[in-house]
Amino acid sequence: MISARSELGSINWSSIGNSVLYSGSKIGQKILPVAEHSYLDRFGVDGGRAIDREEIDTRQLKRWMSDCLSKHPECWNEESPLYPGVSELPLFRLVDVQNECVVLRSVSERYFALSYVWGQVSTLKLDQANEKHLMSPQGLARYRNQIPRTIRDAIKLCRQLGEEYLWVDSLCLKQDDETDLAIGIRAMASIYERAFVTIIAGSGVNANSGLPGVEKGSRHITKPTEIVKDRLRMIQTRELAEHLSNSRYATRGWTFQEQYCSRRTLVFINQQVYFKCQRCVWSEETTADTVPKRENEDRFDTMYAMVRTDSHPFDAYSGLLFYYCRRRFTNKDDVLNAFTGITNGVASRMACKFIQGLPIAMLDACLLFRTSELLQYTPSKTSPRKIKEFRRQHFPSWSWVGWERGITIDNPNEDDSLLSEDQEYHEFNQWLDKRTWIVFYANFPGKPRFDHDPQLQELWDEYEMKRFQSLSANYVGYRSRSLPPWARGRNQSSEGFPTRPMRSIAMTKRISRDYPLLQFWTMTASFSLSSDGRCILDSTGRRCGTLLLDKPLSTLESDSGGVRRFLVMSESRHCRLRPDYEPASNSRLSSWQRDPQEISEVTPWLFFFVMLVEADETGVDERRGIGQIYQRALDYCCAPGMKWEEVILG
Numbered sequence: 001m002i003s004a005r006s007e008l009g010s011i012n013w014s015s016i017g018n019s020v021l022y023s024g025s026k027i028g029q030k031i032l033p034v035a036e037h038s039y040l041d042r043f044g045v046d047g048g049r050a051i052d053r054e055e056i057d058t059r060q061l062k063r064w065m066s067d068c069l070s071k072h073p074e075c076w077n078e079e080s081p082l083y084p085g086v087s088e089l090p091l092f093r094l095v096d097v098q099n100e101c102v103v104l105r106s107v108s109e110r111y112f113a114l115s116y117v118w119g120q121v122s123t124l125k126l127d128q129a130n131e132k133h134l135m136s137p138q139g140l141a142r143y144r145n146q147i148p149r150t151i152r153d154a155i156k157l158c159r160q161l162g163e164e165y166l167w168v169d170s171l172c173l174k175q176d177d178e179t180d181l182a183i184g185i186r187a188m189a190s191i192y193e194r195a196f197v198t199i200i201a202g203s204g205v206n207a208n209s210g211l212p213g214v215e216k217g218s219r220h221i222t223k224p225t226e227i228v229k230d231r232l233r234m235i236q237t238r239e240l241a242e243h244l245s246n247s248r249y250a251t252r253g254w255t256f257q258e259q260y261c262s263r264r265t266l267v268f269i270n271q272q273v274y275f276k277c278q279r280c281v282w283s284e285e286t287t288a289d290t291v292p293k294r295e296n297e298d299r300f301d302t303m304y305a306m307v308r309t310d311s312h313p314f315d316a317y318s319g320l321l322f323y324y325c326r327r328r329f330t331n332k333d334d335v336l337n338a339f340t341g342i343t344n345g346v347a348s349r350m351a352c353k354f355i356q357g358l359p360i361a362m363l364d365a366c367l368l369f370r371t372s373e374l375l376q377y378t379p380s381k382t383s384p385r386k387i388k389e390f391r392r393q394h395f396p397s398w399s400w401v402g403w404e405r406g407i408t409i410d411n412p413n414e415d416d417s418l419l420s421e422d423q424e425y426h427e428f429n430q431w432l433d434k435r436t437w438i439v440f441y442a443n444f445p446g447k448p449r450f451d452h453d454p455q456l457q458e459l460w461d462e463y464e465m466k467r468f469q470s471l472s473a474n475y476v477g478y479r480s481r482s483l484p485p486w487a488r489g490r491n492q493s494s495e496g497f498p499t500r501p502m503r504s505i506a507m508t509k510r511i512s513r514d515y516p517l518l519q520f521w522t523m524t525a526s527f528s529l530s531s532d533g534r535c536i537l538d539s540t541g542r543r544c545g546t547l548l549l550d551k552p553l554s555t556l557e558s559d560s561g562g563v564r565r566f567l568v569m570s571e572s573r574h575c576r577l578r579p580d581y582e583p584a585s586n587s588r589l590s591s592w593q594r595d596p597q598e599i600s601e602v603t604p605w606l607f608f609f610v611m612l613v614e615a616d617e618t619g620v621d622e623r624r625g626i627g628q629i630y631q632r633a634l635d636y637c638c639a640p641g642m643k644w645e646e647v648i649l650g
Contacts, residue, residue: 351471567610569608
């Protein structure tokens with residue numbers, strides 16, 4: 001409960017308009033006039049509403065959905081779903097809320113879906129033993145005491161709204177059937193996208209938290225008001241996005257996809273309910289729903305809206321990934337499955353497939369992802385604790401899914417800030433075609449070998465390059481193959497620089513992994529590191545590059561001289577990975593003396609992207625950091641020198 005006197009009475013008012021302005025305002029917070037005041041009519045201002053009901057007003061919820069249906073055609077377009085997958089379900093189960101049982105229905109049925117935090121709560125689950133009982137009329141009623149409160153409330157809410165069906169994961173997917181679960185997981189994003197409305201239990205810490213306001217006496221709201229200037233009565237409100245960002249719901253991995261893939265949601269949080277669609281956010285505490293033409297600023301924080309807008313799919317993908325990787329999982333192996341809906345949503349606009357969460361058409365750029373430290377907040381502690389685990393062992397180190405870290409993927413030409421969006425992605429394509437050279441193969445060590453399904457597959461072949469040549473420049477991807485920088489010369493010969501794998505399957509059969517390995521050729525070189533691990537040093541001890549480690553330096557191995565192995569990945573125009581200190585001169589790498597010709601606009605590619613790796617006992621390399629070095633540094637690398645080498649990266 002806020003203090004009316006401290007929060008409202010001491011405000012210095014400056015003006016009244018569509019947004020009420022006042023000194024000392026906070027992001028996500030608004031002070032609004034109560035709805036009955038005449039200033040609303042005079043200025044057309046959104047007003048605040050007092051919530052004096054113990055139970056939610058289902059008539060208001062129906063009105064929100066009806067207004068959206070009649071006035072927001074973009075929210076109800078069912079012609080081209082973003083996420084294929086529901087059609088794969090041989091049996092689409094739903095909870096019949098009127099007859100309290102699980103039923104089989106067509107995927108075209110109108111249904112609500114529930115998104116909630118499971119937590120450490122015992123819950124009734126559909127399985128082979130109870131399937132027959134739960135699918136008989138009143139079958140769920142017999143097990144009512146085993147159904148968590150959040151699910152019971154969702155069933156009751158649907159019944160009050162006059163709806164027939166609700167989709168709940170624990171009751172609609174057979175929990176002891178691996179095939180049923182696998183198909184359901186693949187279709188999860190589509191299930192939430194196709195839902196008429198998704199109910200989000202945003203304030204819950206587990207499945208027993210319930211939906212405040214559905215049951216009588218389940219919520220208690222005290223919204224103070226204060227009379228200020230000219231007898232104007234004001235009320236404090238906060239935006240939905242702010243409430244969600246501070247919730248347990250926003251920390252869980254599976255809820256990310258469920259929220260972002262839904263077109264319309266009823267969000268229970270802050271002891272009230274909000275309606276959110278592609279255009280608007282309406283709540284019990286404001287009168288925004290009386291101004292249907294006004295759009296809310298945070299309406300684009302849904303995957304459906306982001307993919308349907310003109311934003312580039314790479315931007316949508318990298319932006320969503322940035323927030324997703326801050327989520328946590330009870331089962332860490334769920335990290336890829338819970339993001340599949342997002343990748344499916346952008347894959348069609350990228351016109352390419354994904355491997356381990358990375359788009360193949362721009363793999364060179366996505367392998368350069370940066371990791372950062374994660375902090376985890378707990379309700380019982382005032383300060384966050386650091387996440388000490390780094391690697392997810394059942395996923396590759398070369399993808400973000402292999403790291404329990406914050407993840408950032410950038411356009412490799414991001415420093416060209418003056419470029420228009422079209423120019424930016426033209427430059428992106430030029431970088432892929434002219435400044436990368438690695439031919440990537442996927443090695444599936446645990447996969448049976450068949451002639452039609454080989455264990456070793458080229459990820460981007462000539463067919464894919466020709467296909468992209470016919471697409472516009474807005475599609476980012478490889479359209480040609482460049483020679484390695486060391487092969488570029490008058491003869492433009494690749495002799496001495498093989499690209500096809502030579503390490504046979506027989507040599508790698510002892511390698512057992514749950515994920516594909518990347519197999520490719522590139523230049524390798526050895527360097528040492530500064531004491532803090534942020535700078536790459538050449539054989540003379542000069543700083544020649546910068547590094548961002550994926551793991552603490554103390555956990556890394558090196559030879560007796562502190563020398564470590566790097567893979568040269570691609571060329572770079574900008575050195576964006578800078579250490580914390582300022583260089584002694586205007587040079588990005590002040591230890592080097594650069595020739596004037598080298599820094600001219602004709603030859604601006606002064607750096608290489610490099611990857612720090614460590615080899616395990618089977619000879620498979622694992623990524624340990626990403627960095628950049630000055631290209632001339634290869635002439636001064638540590639022993640045994642640079643070498644064109646075949647790499648197997650796990």
